[in-house]
Amino acid sequence: MSESFREKVYSFVKQIPRGKVVTYKQVAVKIGQPKSCRAIGAILRANPNAPYVPCHRVVKSNGEIGGYFGQEKISQKILLLKKEGIKFIGKKIDLNNYLWKLK
DNA sequence: ATTATGACCCGAT
DNA sequence: AATCGGGCCATAA
Secondary structure (H helix, E strand, C coil): CCCCHHHHHHHHHCCCCCCCEEEHHHHHHHCCCCCCHHHHHHHHHHCCCCCCCCHHHEECCCCECCCCCCCCCHHHHHHHHHHCCCCEECCEECHHHHECCCC
16 A cells, blocks of 8 residues: 555655755655645645644745745744744745755 | 645746 | 746545
């Protein structure tokens, strides 16, 4: 039996180190479904188990941060990222500095 | 089974 | 830099 889509997403996101981020696209590629980037967000929205799965470290490919529980708690996502040392330039972050480089 | 929705991505304008 | 449009995919109804 193969892991469910959800399981793959969560298990990978849990490995993102503090102070680093990955894009929804990266997650999609990593779990072997490069075209499922959009569905990744749908999964994280469902039941991230907030503190356990660091879903706040998943951002958009253009440097914007994306959402957090719909459009409601984005401020909290920003706060968590700032708390980890990530700086914002307007509405975006510098992916060249914070992107987690996979091996 | 079919439709609509959304924490997305990318190329073209 | 900002906007638009088409593509993709898991879920919910």
